[in-house]
Amino acid sequence: MAKAYINGTGCISPQDSIDSEWFFDPVTAPSVDYYNAKEPSYKEFIAPNLLRRMGRAIKMGVAGANLALQQAGVTQVDAIITGTGLGCFEDSERFLLAMLNNNEQFLTPTSFIQSTHNTVGSQIALIMKCHDYNFTYVHRGFSFESTLQDALMLFSEGKESVLVGGIEEHTPNFVELNRRAHKFKAYDPAIPFWKSATPGIQMSEGAAFFVLGKSKSANSLARIDGVQTLYKPKSSDVVLKKLQAFLDQQGLSLAQIDVCLMGFSSDVNFDACLKALLPAIETETVAAHFKHLSGEYHTASAFALWTATKLIEKQELPAALAISDKKPSQIKHVLIINQYLGINYSFTLVSKC
Amino acid sequence: MISAIGNNVPETLASLIQSRTGIGKIHYLTTRYKDEFLAGEIKLSNEQLADLVNDHNPDLNRNSYIAMLAAKEAVQNSGIDTGDGLRTGVISSTTVAGMGKTELYYKELFEKDDHLSVLDTHDCGDSTERIADFLGNVDYVTTISTACSSAANAVMLGCRMIRNGLLDRAVVGGVDALSKFTFNGFNTLMILDKEWSKPFDENRKGLNLGEAAAFLVIEGEEALKKRNGKALAEIVGYANANDAYHQTASSPEGYGAQMAIEQALQMSGLKPGDIDYINMHGTGTPNNDLSEGTATRAVFGDRVPRFSSTKAFTGHTLAAAAAIEAVISVLSIQNDMIFPNLNFTTPIAGLDLVPETTLVRTPVNTVLSNSFGFGGNCSSLIFKKVSA
Numbered sequence A: 001m002a003k004a005y006i007n008g009t010g011c012i013s014p015q016d017s018i019d020s021e022w023f024f025d026p027v028t029a030p031s032v033d034y035y036n037a038k039e040p041s042y043k044e045f046i047a048p049n050l051l052r053r054m055g056r057a058i059k060m061g062v063a064g065a066n067l068a069l070q071q072a073g074v075t076q077v078d079a080i081i082t083g084t085g086l087g088c089f090e091d092s093e094r095f096l097l098a099m100l101n102n103n104e105q106f107l108t109p110t111s112f113i114q115s116t117h118n119t120v121g122s123q124i125a126l127i128m129k130c131h132d133y134n135f136t137y138v139h140r141g142f143s144f145e146s147t148l149q150d151a152l153m154l155f156s157e158g159k160e161s162v163l164v165g166g167i168e169e170h171t172p173n174f175v176e177l178n179r180r181a182h183k184f185k186a187y188d189p190a191i192p193f194w195k196s197a198t199p200g201i202q203m204s205e206g207a208a209f210f211v212l213g214k215s216k217s218a219n220s221l222a223r224i225d226g227v228q229t230l231y232k233p234k235s236s237d238v239v240l241k242k243l244q245a246f247l248d249q250q251g252l253s254l255a256q257i258d259v260c261l262m263g264f265s266s267d268v269n270f271d272a273c274l275k276a277l278l279p280a281i282e283t284e285t286v287a288a289h290f291k292h293l294s295g296e297y298h299t300a301s302a303f304a305l306w307t308a309t310k311l312i313e314k315q316e317l318p319a320a321l322a323i324s325d326k327k328p329s330q331i332k333h334v335l336i337i338n339q340y341l342g343i344n345y346s347f348t349l350v351s352k353c
Numbered sequence B: 001m002i003s004a005i006g007n008n009v010p011e012t013l014a015s016l017i018q019s020r021t022g023i024g025k026i027h028y029l030t031t032r033y034k035d036e037f038l039a040g041e042i043k044l045s046n047e048q049l050a051d052l053v054n055d056h057n058p059d060l061n062r063n064s065y066i067a068m069l070a071a072k073e074a075v076q077n078s079g080i081d082t083g084d085g086l087r088t089g090v091i092s093s094t095t096v097a098g099m100g101k102t103e104l105y106y107k108e109l110f111e112k113d114d115h116l117s118v119l120d121t122h123d124c125g126d127s128t129e130r131i132a133d134f135l136g137n138v139d140y141v142t143t144i145s146t147a148c149s150s151a152a153n154a155v156m157l158g159c160r161m162i163r164n165g166l167l168d169r170a171v172v173g174g175v176d177a178l179s180k181f182t183f184n185g186f187n188t189l190m191i192l193d194k195e196w197s198k199p200f201d202e203n204r205k206g207l208n209l210g211e212a213a214a215f216l217v218i219e220g221e222e223a224l225k226k227r228n229g230k231a232l233a234e235i236v237g238y239a240n241a242n243d244a245y246h247q248t249a250s251s252p253e254g255y256g257a258q259m260a261i262e263q264a265l266q267m268s269g270l271k272p273g274d275i276d277y278i279n280m281h282g283t284g285t286p287n288n289d290l291s292e293g294t295a296t297r298a299v300f301g302d303r304v305p306r307f308s309s310t311k312a313f314t315g316h317t318l319a320a321a322a323a324i325e326a327v328i329s330v331l332s333i334q335n336d337m338i339f340p341n342l343n344f345t346t347p348i349a350g351l352d353l354v355p356e357t358t359l360v361r362t363p364v365n366t367v368l369s370n371s372f373g374f375g376g377n378c379s380s381l382i383f384k385k386v387s388a
Helices: A056-072 A089-101 A119-128 A139-156 A172-180 A236-249 A273-284 A300-313 B008-016 B044-055 B060-076 B099-109 B116-121 B126-134 B150-163 B182-188 B221-226 B255-268 B285-299 B318-335
Strands: A002-012 A079-083 A133-137 A160-170 A206-213 A222-231 A259-262 A288-289 A332-341 A345-353 B039-040 B088-093 B142-143 B169-176 B212-219 B234-241 B278-281 B306-308 B366-372 B379-383
Touching: A002 A056, A002 A139, A002 A300, A056 A089, A056 A119, A056 A160, A056 A206, A056 B044, A079 A119, A079 A139, A089 A172, A089 B099, A089 B182, A119 A133, A119 A160, A119 B126, A133 A139, A133 A288, A133 B234, A139 A160, A139 A222, A139 A273, A139 A300, A139 A332, A139 A345, A139 B126, A139 B142, A139 B150, A160 A300, A172 B116, A172 B150, A206 A300, A222 A236, A222 A288, A222 A300, A236 A273, A236 A332, A236 A345, A259 A273, A259 A300, A273 A288, A273 A332, A300 A332, A300 A345, B008 B318, B044 B060, B060 B088, B060 B126, B060 B169, B060 B212, B088 B318, B099 B116, B099 B182, B126 B142, B126 B169, B142 B150, B150 B169, B150 B212, B150 B234, B150 B318, B150 B366, B150 B379, B169 B318, B212 B221, B212 B318, B234 B255, B255 B366, B255 B379, B278 B318, B285 B366, B318 B366, B318 B379
Parallel strands: A079 A133, A079 A160, A259 A288, A259 A332, B088 B142, B088 B169, B278 B306, B278 B366
Antiparallel strands: A002 A206, A002 A222, A160 A206, A222 A345, A332 A345, B169 B212, B234 B379, B366 B379
């Protein structure tokens, strides 16, 4: 399987990630039980006539894609692949409520048109006039991982450059309903995520995009060596065994991993497996985490990939991400182990290039 | 496969042979337009579907029921055993996902806690994971949503993952149950025909919506050999392109469609003249059929193969459309039959494309199947008879 060079990134998150100078300091903690993305001034990225009609997911996606393309210094790619768990939920909800409130009358098509999950990917294609390969993955905690796996295959099949991204938005109603369903809990900085003893997450949103290249270029920031998903593993032993097989394939051992970014979500049930793995990880390498900064959402792993790229670029593990006092002596290989709802697990290996 | 023309593949074939459409008066969907429009509904209530999958879990919805039924039929017919240690993937696609149930309870959720669990089954991944758990021993799952081309992309991804050595076989397809949300959405776009749709007819007025789920088991050669299995057909070409013209409309010249067809042909090594039958996207909307017809003329010139749209049988089943048409393409090859394009009388002016309007029995070795969707997503697949 081919590898992928990361040549540009764009990340909109609850942190100041949109600022290219920001390196996990200062960090923003949510005052409530969910996070809002810090959205940029979109006028810099999107023409006003388009902007007016776009939902937030589309705006975040188009802006994130723009940032990544700018950094990579390219205007065209061979493929656009997006991943999103819920898609354009704001538009879906708007059309749904209008339909229910007006007894299926007086409806206009705009929010229906924008409610389809491939809207972000197709809007980017429309703006770029990109007629090439265009795909949208919508599988829960595998949505973003699927975009990466696809990109790696496309490179094996001869494509040269691919734009991938993960996008998620929430709405006040969706937050409210999930809160009522007892999915959330308030963020408590005094309790580290991996020590949490209670259920509940902090729901979040964001968009992270990456321009990937088949070959190394002057702009290459890091390299994706492999991605693997794991559906409903039966135990943490299975996850560890699969992880070892994944690393074997890459010719690496856990001891050669410099930083392991783990997807602790602060929900004691969902995190059980990662918690069981933590001692083994900490014996061999330096464990770190990221969801206390990104919050939890279907494509939070896109924020993790952005984080891994930054760590490799700066050759430093900032205190805000650390799980222990252990510091890596170098950052050559970063392993992301993510989990979503304790069902969707994934490994992503990112290396210095 | 389950759709308006049958609850399984044999029933589907019988309807196709007898020119029996599944589109009629709306019976199961609750909408104020019930008596005004037609639809291609699956002729089973949710309770009957629950009985058929033998699972009355209240978290299951219509999308999951029909997906589980169709996937199970595909796996049973294929003869594969997902527990034999080979790597099996489930690659599904949907646009409506759990909306059909969400819309029943969404307003009530703000007042009562009773149905909050619909939030957990609203997303597109839900039905895919239900299929995986229903089949058991599934190593890989993912879901695609590229509007009405979704399932073609699921088929394509399955092929590519096998070729790239990531899977040994995959259950690929798509599912979309009817919902009030989708129905009203298409109604606001004013592309629904109140009568039977007339694909490729000069006087076509729009599409009829339908609901369906269809899956195919695709295997790499090695996995097939290992179990001494016999393939029903071979997938020899696939391509994905983007029209990049408009969020919902196709370009009049059908640029994206033309690219998808040409690239699929190129991959297959076949020449345009080698195609025996085209199963068109042919929704019956003025825009699609003109755009697709123009692209067809551009690729095939004055030697357009025999073609038809089978959407006047099933209705437009959105994410499932390419999957049911993949099954129909395989049936065409297996039975050496070309299925009719119902309700056609007058060719589109300037294109002069005349579809097959009755069942044609003729050797069918190669079938091209097109699927196009909102967002400019265009995909084409080519199926071929397995050489003896």
